[in-house]
Amino acid sequence: MESPSPSDSLQFNLETLKAxxxxGKGxxxxxxxxxDIATDLTTRSPFALKVVQRSNNGGDRRARWEIGVLKMLHHPFLPRLLGYVETDEFFAWGVPYCPGADLNxxxxxxxxxxxxxxVIRFYLAEILCALEYLHSLGVVYRDLKPENILVQWSGHVTLTDFDLSRSLKKKPLSEILSYGEKHGRQLSPEIPVRCKCRVKIIRWIAGKNRYNKAMKKPKSARVSPVNRRKLSFSNGERSNSFVGTEEYVSPEVVSGDGHEFAVDWWALGILSYEMLYGTTPFKGKNRKETFRNDPKMRLGYHGGACEIKEHPFFEGVRWDRLTEVLRPPFIPSRDDGELTGKSTAGQIDIREYFHSLKAPSSMPPSPLRSSSSKHRRSVSFTEF
Structure with missing residues (x-):
């Protein structure tokens, strides 16, 4: 994927962007x-700005990569690039602000x-559509976890943070369809999601789902890495980077034998479990059990998102109606400011903010971190 050029995306002026x-800090x-005080002096249209300080440890390349990914995205459950800026000190790019915090x-x-x-079915359905779209672009996400799933103003979700994603060779549609035919299942390609909001939540699923009775909490659907080898960004069929969040990392990533799009389906399974039980399934002493799981037996390995959509848990889901849901399980209030941090003492200059930091310890803690996430380790890396 090519890095963005100044002529094909909106350019920000860092001097007019005020915090x-x-x-949060990742x-x-x-x-x-x-x-932007040049176009929005009264702060009626704020947005989220991610700022990366330039360095020689691979951060510059990952920043350019993330901007490049955002430029490609055009999906209701994924962010859109509002603009970006590159200076001698920083990379910065803007995406729509999500006031509903994250799923964690x-x-x-x-x-x-x-x-x-x-609620789980609704959120998983939207996340599944987002991952399906990314995979259709040849991008594997590799960092699915509750903290990276934000709630938009509308109550629908969006994925965030694409610095751990990478480009892989897409699996041919013919291979997906032939696998479905071989196993007596009709796996259809991605269903376009329409961008309208005119129906209530109960109409996005037809009939009753058998899993409602089998699962606990039959209540209302409302809610009160270290790199193993140096890699370039050129297309490849498998990646050998060790990336992700410890409790969400798939066995093939841990073993270093190479991985592909199925790592996102592993993470989706972990996410499903945590949403239902409040904890991840392979935590602590059970982690070694993950080494013995064969990715080729994983739901979604052969048929991708199409295969997962056929699971009985999603029985009756009308995939083309998700964005038409007028009342998702949770819609952020305009007064939900406590979810996203405390206001600064007046508006501050972003450049001055970083210059005032004498040490990493002076950085205020991220207000988006909850008590349950403080034990979750992020596996980072210095090179792709």
């Missing part, structure tokens, strides 16, 4: 809620720390 809030960048925060706000079956 309203500090939103492995590679710092995120602020900002507005939202899950922990529930009385018993888990979601109902209906």
């Amino acid at each position: 309203i809030k500090f939103l 492995a590679t960048g710092t995120v602020f809620l900002v507005h 925060v939202l899950r922990n706000r529930q009385n018993d720390g888990v979601f109902s079956a209906g």
Whole structure:
């Protein structure tokens, strides 16, 4: 994938971008809620700005990569690039602001720390569509976890942070279809998701799903790496990087034998379990059990998203109606500012903010981290 050029994307002026809030700090960048004083003096249209300080440890290349991925995206459950800027000190790019925090925060706000079956089905369906779209572009996400799934103003979800993603050779559609025919199943290609919001949540699924009774909490569907070898960004069939979040990393990533799109389906399974039970399935002493799981037996390995959509858990889901849902399980309030951090003492200059940091310890903690996420280790890397 080529790096973006100044002529084909909106250019920001870092001097006119002022921070309203500090939103969080990740492995590679710092995120602020900002507005452009040149076009939005009254802060009516704030957006999220990710800022990465330039360095020689691979961060520059990953920043360019993430900007390049965002430029390709045009999907209701994925962010769109609002603009970017590159200076001698920083890379920065803007995406729409999501005020509903992340699924980890939202899950922990529930009385018993888990979601109902209906809520899980709704969120998983949207995440599945987002991953399906990424895979159709030849991009494997590799960092699916609750903290990277944000809730938009509309209540629909969006994935974030694409610095661990990479480009892989897409599996031919003929291979997917032939696998379905061989096993007596009709696996259809991706169904376009329409961008409308005119129906209530109960109409996006037809009939009753048998899994509602089998799963606990039959209640309302509402809610109160270290790199192993140096790799380039050229297309390849498999990646050997050790990336992701420890409890979500697939066995083939741990073993270093090479991995492909199936790592996202592994992570989707871990996410499903955590949403239902409040913990991940292979935590602590059970981690070694992951080494013995064959990725070729994994749901979605052969047929991708089409195969997962055929699972009985999604029985009756009308995939083309997801974006038409008017009332998702949770819609952020305009007053939900406590979910995204405290306002800064007046608007601050982003460049001055970084210059004022004398040491990493002076960085305020991310307000998006909940008590349950402090034990979750992110596996980072220095090179792809």
